[in-house]
Amino acid sequence: MTKDRSILTDYVREHWYYYLLAVALIIASNIAQAALPRVLGQFTDALLAGGIRYDMIVRYSLILAAIGIAYNVLFGAGQFSVMRLGRKFEFAMRQSLFRKFSTLSEHYFSRQGTGKLLSSMTNDVNSVRESISNGVTMTTNAVFLFLSCVVMMLLSHIPLHLIVVCIIPMIAIPFLVVYFGPRIRKRSMSVQESLAVMTDSAEEQLRGIRVTKTFAIEPTARERFGSTVDQIKDNQLHLVRMSSLFQAAVPFLGALSLVISLLYGGYLAVQGEITIGNFIALTLYLRIMSGPLQQIGNVINMMQRSGASLDRVNRLLGEQPDIQDSEQAQPLAASPDLKLSGLSFTYPGSERPALKDIHLHIASGQTLGIVGKTGSGKTTLVKLLLRIYDPPTGTVWLGGTDVRDISINSLRSRIAYVPQDGFLFSTTIRDNIAFSDRSIPLEKVENHARQAMIYEPIVRFPDKFDTRLGERGVTLSGGQRQRTSLARGLAKTGPILILDDSMSAVDAVTETGILANLVQERKQRTTLIISHRISAVKQADRIIVLDEGRIVEQGTHQQLLEQRGIYASMYQLQEEGLYYE
Ligand SMILES: Nc1ncnc2c1ncn2[C@@H]1O[C@H](COP(=O)(O)OP(=O)(O)OP(=O)(O)O)[C@@H](O)[C@H]1O
Structure with a gap:
């Protein structure tokens, strides 16, 4: 990855207050969501302690409904703000790219091939936009939901050692990321490059369709185009294999945590060291936490993809036109010889x-x-x-x-x-x-x-x-x-x-x-x-x-x-x- 992240960092710097607002809304929604298992745990304990009472059911139902509404409103508003910023960024990036293209020379275009440039304007821009809209939502959501869950578990008097033991398998996730990350990125670059070759080929075949038809060589044209599509398929499959393995490993670790919570948490509940309500809350918390962990995996994948795309976009934007005005440039004379x-x-x-x-x-x-x-x-x-x-x-x-x-x-x-x-x-x-x-x-x-x-x-x-x-x-x-x-x-x-x-x-x-x-x-x-x-x-x-x-x-x-x-x-x-x- 190049160090030059200018277009993205400039944009985020310019709109930081919107991002801050969006992040704050998502964090608030996470806190609301993390309160849910705690309330359910308290409800279970209240049930076990005093039996079912009508007013209790109504009270807890209203609390759960309030939590649900608060979560949806806050998360929806946060997500909307971030998505809006992403779309605006996409628009600005396409404008900048087109402006840059209009300054570059004929030599540049004949060297690059228009397919590559078109692919950057569509695929790369989309991929970067996704990372700054979905990426921000998902990262904030994942990190803060995870933290909120841990804090809520502690507030619910679930013992720290039980929490630690249950989340140990999840600690392996960063190591998985380090292993899979660069591999996924390399394969993603090959996919983008083969997509560009396909765009080039499709563009040329369509431009020359009249010639192809008059020569009646449609099968050859199909074959030529087909080979570029095959290349994409191979590269896509390579990428899919690697990312599927990665994405399957993450939830597996979440499931392992759940098994440990059942074994150890169940044992502590039988021993009377934690309440049944605490045990139920713990399993619900671990269930909720597997979501953010999977999101972390997705974010990493997305960031890898968009990192390559952002590099390409920045490289294009940094391209210097090989024909430029000299320092002493002057206008053309009125009637020049x-x-x-x-x-x-x-x-x-x-x-x-x-x-x-x-x-x-x-x-x-x-x-x-x-x-x-x-x-x-x-x-x-x-x-x-x-x-x-x-x-x-x-x-x-x-x-x-x-x-x-x-x-x-x-x-x-x-x-x-x-x-x-x-x-x-x-x-x-x-x-x-x-x-x-x-x-x-x-x-x-x-x-x-x-x-x-x-x-x-x-x-x-x-x-x-x-x-x-x-x-x-x-x-x-x-x-x-x-x-x-x-x-x-x-x-x-x-x-x-x-x-x-x-x-x-x-x-x-x-x-x-x-x-x-x-x-x-x-x-x-x-x-x-x-x-x-x-x-x-x-x-x-x-x-x-x-x-x-x-x-x-x-x-x-x-x-x-x-x-x-x-x-x-x-x-x-x-x-x-x-x-x-
Ligand atoms: N972009 C380019 N890169 C490399 N060589 C080129 C390029 N454009 C033209 N040439 C070469 O330069 C030479 C002169 O080409 P030019 O287009 O000036 O010929 P022309 O006299 O205008 O021909 P025509 O009458 O067919 O249009 C040719 O040998 C051509 O192959």
Whole structure:
């Protein structure tokens, strides 16, 4: 367990008075409950001494009823306070985790896998919440009920030596805990980890369900998912075996105490050293005490589980984003030029550089076309510009400032980036297009939809721009999705527009229409158009051809044709209707 318990200790410190109140209520309820056997013992002795009397039965019944009501009200109120605190903690913890996730980089997510993170947000948070609600109730209940019982036994004149002898077997419980505790915890961690792997697998299988169906490989998908479930089952069984053994051992010791009380207590009662009432009270006390002892076992199990979960949550919350604002971070200039000087970049953990020694200067307001084979480094260039990954210091400059010294928020909020696989959210088309600023008026949203040539298909839906997308809404075609994502990019204001192969799923005629609509847009912004199609970049002020991370050709469309290199052959192939790869 790490020493850093910050999120939990902070929370408890902040709400200590509620916890104190809850603990006080539970203690009061324990005292009420512990009075019960004593009253029954007194009743038995009174019966034996003077026979049954009507007023006595009524009096004792009223006392028992009062004890019962007091116990229920006090315990209920205490439990409610603690549960409420637990739920509030759960809410706060999920908020903090999500806030943290939103600061972490793409690299972090590709390294971790979303299943693990989702599992933390659900299972780990639940487990910690349980420990601070049920854990507090159960621990307080167990400790104070046990103590109250001992005190009440002494007040009832049950001899100390009899009490000690009867509870001796229960003293073995801490030793059991020490033995089982770490083992249970280790197995619980394996269960949580296999649950995370299963979530990952389920998420991927469900996301790829369309592909699976078109390939008719459902059995393979089921088999793959099944193996992750089998792993959980094995780990769960391991855990269940160990915790069952532990949970069975605890009540067994309670039962052993009862046997001793019958033997020794019974003997003392026969000898006349304790009253029959005392003997009955003793057995009832031991019966009550086996409950708290079992609870101690459960609490220990729960604490073990939640200890591992809390460690994971704290580790996540302590994660430092690998891309951060520098101390001298400044906003992006109003109309920045783009300069790349000697840019080389290798992805973390990769052997081969994705970009090699790139030099380039694009004046503000100009359009740069980027072409090249798949994997040649086109998207990597954009990721470095957006600081999805940090480029080496002094290699990428915007408006005369190293991008590493431009604040991340200003950089990303003012660069309109349209990726190839534009993910759309399960909300209305209007909200998707006005994603960067929900207050954009409908006319503007419609204008951007016209620019992206998606207006007509949208207004054909009965709800037009209020049509909901996603699982419970309309499913757009690939080309429609891409154009909606393009409209979303165009709705974002800012001095730089980047289209990353964002017209690949639209036909050539529509692409030409969109490009014509963008002429005005491009004059006001520095524009980068990445494409496999020459037609998309041929109007650019400059075009670069990337190959294996290097600029191998550059110039205007005309100049590149004259060079008769890769670009010229791509053009020729595409003009002839063939596809260059
Ligand atoms: N996150 C990553 N980690 C490691 N390597 C990566 C990562 N992303 C891309 N690469 C590698 O970097 C190289 C360049 O990839 P990039 O995505 O920039 O190519 P691209 O030219 O945009 O390709 P495409 O036209 O297919 O989109 C490829 O070899 C790719 O495998």
